[in-house]
Amino acid sequence: MDAALGKYLVETLxxxxxxxxxxxxxxxxxxxxxxAWNFVHQRIMGERVVPIVxxxxxxxxxxxxxxxxxxxxxxRAIRQAVEAWPSGKRVGIxxxxxxxxxxVDEELDRHVLQILAKKDADxxxxxxAAKLESGNSEIRxxxxxxxxxxxxxxxxxxxxxxxxxxAGSGVGMAFxxxx
Numbered sequence: 001m002d003a004a005l006g007k008y009l010v011e012t013l014x015x016x017x018x019x020x021x022x023x024x025x026x027x028x029x030x031x032x033x034x035x036a037w038n039f040v041h042q043r044i045m046g047e048r049v050v051p052i053v054x055x056x057x058x059x060x061x062x063x064x065x066x067x068x069x070x071x072x073x074x075x076r077a078i079r080q081a082v083e084a085w086p087s088g089k090r091v092g093i094x095x096x097x098x099x100x101x102x103x104v105d106e107e108l109d110r111h112v113l114q115i116l117a118k119k120d121a122d123x124x125x126x127x128x129a130a131k132l133e134s135g136n137s138e139i140r141x142x143x144x145x146x147x148x149x150x151x152x153x154x155x156x157x158x159x160x161x162x163x164x165x166x167a168g169s170g171v172g173m174a175f176x177x178x179x
Contacts, residue, residue, distance in 0.1 A: 013077055074144050096141065100171065102135045156174065157177060
């Protein structure tokens with residue numbers, strides 16, 4: 001973990017950007033870190049040891065899930081804080097989370113990917129919260145990343161509507177880079 005950046009982000013997001021940020025000082029040794037972060041660690045980071053600051057959103061549990069608009073604002077605030085951080089270190093942003101879950105909603109997935117590619121903050125902010133319930137809630141991670149990376153162009157690497165059953169259960173998976 002990069003404790004200095006973590007502390008700086010908590011202080012900056014709270015004091016200068018009016019976000020209510022919680023933090024954890026110690027991750028339980030055998031406690032779960034979350035499947036989204038485990039994917040990043042195992043598949044992307046591999047054996048490399050890179051200091052990280054995990055930012056986790058309450059995408060799933062009512063009643064205090066952030067709105068799409070607030071997610072986008074948080075992403076912008078994270079970028080502004082990182083740009084103002086006087087350390088001179090390079091900072092990368094990695095977001096993880098699926099698109100539609102439980103039942104694949106290709107129309108929603110493609111709509112979200114399209115407005116991400118267009119950098120349409122208004123359309124992202126206007127996504128109906130009711131569409132982001134249950135497993136679809138992880139789309140909030142994509143919206144937050146879009147706010148942080150809106151100065152870059154998103155390039156879709158792949159979108160895979162992954163069906164598990166003929167009933168339509170599954171997950172919409174996408175991979176993208178901002179450059």
